[in-house]
Amino acid sequence: MIDKNSTTILSVQGLRASINGTEILKGIDLTVKSGEIHAIMGLNGSGKSTFAKVLAGHSAYEVTGGSVQFEGKNLLELPPEERARAGLFLAFQYPIEIPGVANTQFLRLAYNTVQAQRGKEELDPLEFDDFVREKMKLLEMKPDFLERSVNEGFSGGEKKRNEILQMALLEPRLSILDETDSGLDIDALKIVANGVNQLANKNNATILVTHYQRLLNYIVPDFVHVMQAGRIVMTGGKELALELETRGYDWINTNKQSVAGVTA
Amino acid sequence: MSEIVNTDYLQCLLKSWSVKSAESQSWLNQLRAQAIDRVSTQKLPTRRDEEWRFTDISPLARLPYQSSQPQYDLQLHDIEHLFLDEAKNRLVFIDGHYSPQLSTITDDKALVIGNLPEFLSAEGSILQSHLGQYAQFDDNVFTALNTAFLRDGALIHVPKNILIAEPIHLLFIATQNEVTSYPRCLLIGETGSQVTIIEDYVALQQAAYITNSVTEISLAASAHASHIRIQRESTQAFHLANCAVSLAHASNYQSVSISLGSQISRYNLDVRLTDEAAECVIDGLTLISDRQLADTHTCIDHLKPNGTSHQQHKCIVDDAAHAVFNGKIIVRPHAQRTNSSQSSRNLLLSRAAQIDTKPQLEIFADDVKCAHGATVGQLDPEEIFYLESRGLSEMAARNLLTYAFGAEIISRIPVTSLKRQLEQTVLNQTQSK
Ligand SMILES: Nc1ncnc2c1ncn2[C@@H]1O[C@H](COP(=O)(O)OP(=O)(O)O)[C@@H](O)[C@H]1O
Ligand SMILES: [Mg+2]
Numbered sequence: 001m002i003d004k005n006s007t008t009i010l011s012v013q014g015l016r017a018s019i020n021g022t023e024i025l026k027g028i029d030l031t032v033k034s035g036e037i038h039a040i041m042g043l044n045g046s047g048k049s050t051f052a053k054v055l056a057g058h059s060a061y062e063v064t065g066g067s068v069q070f071e072g073k074n075l076l077e078l079p080p081e082e083r084a085r086a087g088l089f090l091a092f093q094y095p096i097e098i099p100g101v102a103n104t105q106f107l108r109l110a111y112n113t114v115q116a117q118r119g120k121e122e123l124d125p126l127e128f129d130d131f132v133r134e135k136m137k138l139l140e141m142k143p144d145f146l147e148r149s150v151n152e153g154f155s156g157g158e159k160k161r162n163e164i165l166q167m168a169l170l171e172p173r174l175s176i177l178d179e180t181d182s183g184l185d186i187d188a189l190k191i192v193a194n195g196v197n198q199l200a201n202k203n204n205a206t207i208l209v210t211h212y213q214r215l216l217n218y219i220v221p222d223f224v225h226v227m228q229a230g231r232i233v234m235t236g237g238k239e240l241a242l243e244l245e246t247r248g249y250d251w252i253n254t255n256k257q258s259v260a261g262v263t264a
Numbered sequence: 265m266s267e268i269v270n271t272d273y274l275q276c277l278l279k280s281w282s283v284k285s286a287e288s289q290s291w292l293n294q295l296r297a298q299a300i301d302r303v304s305t306q307k308l309p310t311r312r313d314e315e316w317r318f319t320d321i322s323p324l325a326r327l328p329y330q331s332s333q334p335q336y337d338l339q340l341h342d343i344e345h346l347f348l349d350e351a352k353n354r355l356v357f358i359d360g361h362y363s364p365q366l367s368t369i370t371d372d373k374a375l376v377i378g379n380l381p382e383f384l385s386a387e388g389s390i391l392q393s394h395l396g397q398y399a400q401f402d403d404n405v406f407t408a409l410n411t412a413f414l415r416d417g418a419l420i421h422v423p424k425n426i427l428i429a430e431p432i433h434l435l436f437i438a439t440q441n442e443v444t445s446y447p448r449c450l451l452i453g454e455t456g457s458q459v460t461i462i463e464d465y466v467a468l469q470q471a472a473y474i475t476n477s478v479t480e481i482s483l484a485a486s487a488h489a490s491h492i493r494i495q496r497e498s499t500q501a502f503h504l505a506n507c508a509v510s511l512a513h514a515s516n517y518q519s520v521s522i523s524l525g526s527q528i529s530r531y532n533l534d535v536r537l538t539d540e541a542a543e544c545v546i547d548g549l550t551l552i553s554d555r556q557l558a559d560t561h562t563c564i565d566h567l568k569p570n571g572t573s574h575q576q577h578k579c580i581v582d583d584a585a586h587a588v589f590n591g592k593i594i595v596r597p598h599a600q601r602t603n604s605s606q607s608s609r610n611l612l613l614s615r616a617a618q619i620d621t622k623p624q625l626e627i628f629a630d631d632v633k634c635a636h637g638a639t640v641g642q643l644d645p646e647e648i649f650y651l652e653s654r655g656l657s658e659m660a661a662r663n664l665l666t667y668a669f670g671a672e673i674i675s676r677i678p679v680t681s682l683k684r685q686l687e688q689t690v691l692n693q694t695q696s697k
Binding site: 053056057058059060079080081083084085089090092095096098099100101106109110113114117149166170 | 645646647649650651652653654655656657658660661664665667668669670671672673674675
């Protein structure tokens with residue numbers, strides 16, 4: 001929800017980044033305040049995942065210009081783990097499989113690491129088990145998820161749910177969900193969307209990265225940004241997503257001015 | 265290493281050899297005599313031998329350790345920590361010699377289990393048709409030596425359609441310095457039987473000694489065996505092991521072998537799928553550091569149609585250690601519709617660490633599915649980033665992924681207490697601080 005008096009969580013200005021000498025992000029501006037849900041849409045290859053990974057601190061990308069403030073800190077100075085501990089969360093488009101490590105072990109390790117950094121209480125395996133099972137209900141996950149190896153042999157939908165489960169455990173200030181809707185059937189999509197909606201509140205914010213409008217029927221964004229060739233070329237309200245759906249991305253090229261009105 | 269030293273070495277070893285005719289059957293004496301003949305015509309292998317290209321065992325030639333003598337002063341409490349809760353049957357061998365006092369046999373009604381010499385008359389003809397029939401010693405000097413010195417050994421004979429639920433623990437404990445021991449195992453699984461054995465090589469203290477072991481496994485039609493092999497010898501020891509497996513129609517062999525110990529170790533595993541629809545799953549993990557060398561050579565030989573073999577071998581190599589994996593897969597002309605996969609994955613934890621991995625596919629049938637792949641490398645940066653993005657430090661991420669790399673193989677061990685022990689071992693050896 002948009003609230004003029006809410007605090008700014010993320011402020012991105014003129015962000016440029018390249019990989020192996022190729023510039024992918026070509027000057028991105030974005031402000032996200034607490035309580036808000038933003039959607040970033042755009043065709044495949046427009047730079048959405050790159051933007052998400054640069055924010056999360058992937059070392060393969062070189063930031064060549066601009067600035068990113070996260071909760072008043074210079075985000076770009078922090079290594080990825082400190083960004084996570086500071087409350088930034090990225091749900092991966094392609095979550096990694098870790099055969100040999102039980103999901104519950106991994107989830108508890110991540111949870112306790114972040115808790116410790118925040119000066120909060122860590123949980124032993126039994127306490128954690130109760131805690132995580134409660135969170136799993138939110139996503140209608142079967143208990144055997146805990147004993148299986150991290151993401152190994154999980155279906156696409158199961159992997160995405162596991163990402164949202166991690167989000168539920170780590171309670172980030174800002175969640176970036178990269179194509180969390182892709183590969184989900186409609187039932188799974190509803191469950192995941194419901195989970196995300198339940199986790200969203202006035203003190204946190206969410207960025208949904210997607211190239212379909214479908215997800216936005218279930219998670220209603222306050223802002224929709226359109227990304228093209230490494231820039232945000234248009235920003236609007238939730239109706240912009242529908243507009244894109246009917247008119248297609250080509251329409252952007254003839255209307256490259258920001259649709260005004262909803263910017264906070 | 266000169267051949268003169270080689271010959272001396274073998275002759276030196278053979279000094280302690282004698283036929284103990286009083287206790288032995290003539291067929292067994294004949295087998296030993298054949299083996300000794302073969303030893304005298306062979307030499308210690310050198311790196312000029314194709315099968316030993318990567319592994320220099322010349323240090324062995326300076327260590328003509330004599331056969332160990334039985335040692336009787338070990339007490340139960342000295343070795344209890346090595347026992348596994350799940351194992352109701354346990355055969356204990358001290359420096360290769362059977363110890364009835366330290367062994368526990370509870371299932372001798374359901375199956376034949378015990379020390380080989382006890383069964384030479386009762387099981388004579390069965391033993392004669394299996395012992396020494398799978399582990400060929402014609403061109404293998406270590407198998408020949410083991411056979412020449414064959415005396416004590418673990419015998420497990422599971423009758424037709426008998427399922428043994430609890431694992432059987434074969435515990436080979438090294439206690440003496442500067443001796444050679446010759447452990448021997450024979451597992452016979454009759455039609456439709458099922459059993460799990462754990463072949464476990466441990467040392468009570470750091471010592472330099474040689475273990476030369478031979479294991480033979482014969483599975484009749486539709487028999488199942490799970491074979492877990494743990495090599496955790498002293499890091500000054502030499503471990504030279506041969507295992508030969510023969511699989512009949514629709515039988516199923518599952519093997520997990522873990523190599524942790526020894527200064528130099530070599531494990532040869534030969535599996536022959538002698539009849540249709542046999543299956544095997546062969547997993548291995550080598551986890552070594554310092555200046556250890558661990559060499560695993562496997563050969564999976566598909567002789568008949570519709571066989572299946574899946575193999576995954578992993579090595580984690582730290583410091584200046586050196587791991588070798590040579591995985592041969594043969595698909596004979598008649599072995600149509602064979603389905604075979606092999607994966608060799610290797611993780612180098614230091615710049616001086618070394619790995620030689622060589623898949624060797626010899627396929628003579630046309631209708632086969634054969635997938636294989638090998639990787640040698642460091643951890644995947646994408647995996648590290650994933651964990652970092654969950655708040656783990658780079659070090660913690662690396663440690664977790666290294667642990668996971670090994671734990672994936674450990675997780676296939678169907679014995680919980682052993683699995684937990686080994687997970688801890690992997691954890692201890694993969695965590696840098
Ligand atoms: N490692 C790389 N090297 C060079 N180009 C890359 C690399 N990774 C991604 N790209 C390019 O960056 C662009 C943006 O990719 P990405 O951020 O994944 O887009 P999106 O998530 O919007 O589909 C694409 O053109 C892609 O080809
Ligand atoms: Mg993407």
